Amino acid sequence: MSPRHADRLDRLAPYLFAQLEQKIQDKRDVGIDVISLGIGDPDLPTPEVVVEELRRAVGRPDTHQYPSNKGRLGFREAIASFYEHRFDVRLDPATEILPVLGGKEGIFHICQVLLNVGDVALGTDPGYPVYTSGPLLTDAEPYLLPITPENDFKPDLGSIPADILARSKLLFLNYPNNPTGAVIEPGDTFFEEVVQFAKDNDIVVVHDNAYSEISFDGYQAPSFLATPGARDVGVEMFSLSKAWNMTGWRVGACVGNPEVVAAFWKYKTNVDSGMFDAVQAAATKALTDARDFPVEMSAIYQRRRDLVIGALRAIGLEPNAPKGSIYVWARVPEGHTSATFAEQVLNEANVVVSPGSSFGAAGEGFVRISLSTPDDRLREAIERIEASMRVTA
Numbered sequence: 001m002s003p004r005h006a007d008r009l010d011r012l013a014p015y016l017f018a019q020l021e022q023k024i025q026d027k028r029d030v031g032i033d034v035i036s037l038g039i040g041d042p043d044l045p046t047p048e049v050v051v052e053e054l055r056r057a058v059g060r061p062d063t064h065q066y067p068s069n070k071g072r073l074g075f076r077e078a079i080a081s082f083y084e085h086r087f088d089v090r091l092d093p094a095t096e097i098l099p100v101l102g103g104k105e106g107i108f109h110i111c112q113v114l115l116n117v118g119d120v121a122l123g124t125d126p127g128y129p130v131y132t133s134g135p136l137l138t139d140a141e142p143y144l145l146p147i148t149p150e151n152d153f154k155p156d157l158g159s160i161p162a163d164i165l166a167r168s169k170l171l172f173l174n175y176p177n178n179p180t181g182a183v184i185e186p187g188d189t190f191f192e193e194v195v196q197f198a199k200d201n202d203i204v205v206v207h208d209n210a211y212s213e214i215s216f217d218g219y220q221a222p223s224f225l226a227t228p229g230a231r232d233v234g235v236e237m238f239s240l241s242k243a244w245n246m247t248g249w250r251v252g253a254c255v256g257n258p259e260v261v262a263a264f265w266k267y268k269t270n271v272d273s274g275m276f277d278a279v280q281a282a283a284t285k286a287l288t289d290a291r292d293f294p295v296e297m298s299a300i301y302q303r304r305r306d307l308v309i310g311a312l313r314a315i316g317l318e319p320n321a322p323k324g325s326i327y328v329w330a331r332v333p334e335g336h337t338s339a340t341f342a343e344q345v346l347n348e349a350n351v352v353v354s355p356g357s358s359f360g361a362a363g364e365g366f367v368r369i370s371l372s373t374p375d376d377r378l379r380e381a382i383e384r385i386e387a388s389m390r391v392t393a
């Protein structure tokens with residue numbers, strides 16, 4: 001019998017949470033209260049003005065037809081205005097902004113736009129899994145650069161072997177970073193280095209800007225596009241998912257280099273039929289009337305971050321307090337691997353944390369704790385972890 005799926009699907013790594021998920025289900029099936037700090041999916045609602053705008057827009061029949069792949073001008077203008085206000089980056093709504101159905105869709109499909117069979121896409125280890133699966137499903141090859149405390153979570157671009165570099169066409173980066181929480185500090189010249197690297201090697205940079213609006217301690221994340229020359233070499237995937245609690249809405253934008261944006265648009269006219277106009281109207285509201293909502297969310301996540309960091313320190317771990325993202329990346333105790341620690345926490349505290357190794361081999365020795373859980377549940381989860389660790393010690 002002929003195979004029921006294409007060979008390229010076999011290249012995808014098995015889903016690493018599968019075993020863990022089965023264990024969680026088994027516990028829940030017998031009535032155990034399991035608290036998940038595993039997934040980065042905001043628990044709080046979308047701002048009311050945004051929901052209200054969707055209600056209004058969905059009642060208008062002119063939003064019910066096929067949207068344009070280019071997106072509504074008003075939505076593109078709102079993104080441009082937000083980028084200017086927040087990042088001091090001026091974007092041309094006509095040529096430098098394209099709506100995407102969430103950052104994930106943008107990251108996956110841009111591989112199809114930029115990579116030929118056998119090309120290499122550079123990403124980071126650990127990193128968001130789509131930097132690997134996107135190239136693999138394009139019959140291209142991912143090459144992952146370790147990001148660890150030793151290199152301050154910035155990939156060593158000088159370490160890429162010459163034969164890999166010669167085939168590299170794309171570099172994925174992501175700051176504030178999932179899963180490590182690493183950020184680009186003021187004065188850090190890493191993005192300048194990236195622009196030069198991209199120019200020297202004819203590589204397109206795709207900066208995944210999913211977490212720029214969640215930041216702590218007064219820190220504000222920059223846009224990659226604010227780096228001199230960045231627009232010549234790359235684009236940024238911006239998303240409303242995390243900062244406006246809109247993961248279910250599937251709203252984002254690919255912004256920056258007009259040639260890449262034009263190629264992506266050409267591609268997308270063949271793949272989807274755009275973003276529901278009512279969703280674009282609501283997202284426009286988020287970027288204008290609810291422009292400062294992410295500041296409120298950041299205060300909530302900062303409080304949760306402090307709770308988690310305090311508890312981890314109390315049990316003898318020494319996590320760095322992240323300045324952005326919605327994750328704490330913590331080294332596991334001596335004698336543990338990522339998986340054995342995650343398993344112990346699940347078995348003894350009925351709390352789910354993500355093993356760092358599930359984000360790449362260089363994530364071994366860490367776990368990721370997501371802050372997207374209501375305060376009372378988060379507090380209970382860390383109390384349970386603390387108690388179980390004391391018993392174990």
Ligand SMILES: Cc1ncc(COP(=O)(O)O)c(C=O)c1O
Binds near residue numbers: 104
């Ligand atoms: C680093 C990173 N990029 C992109 C995404 C995708 O976000 P969305 O598709 O909801 O915009 C996520 C979601 O978790 C993420 O962590």
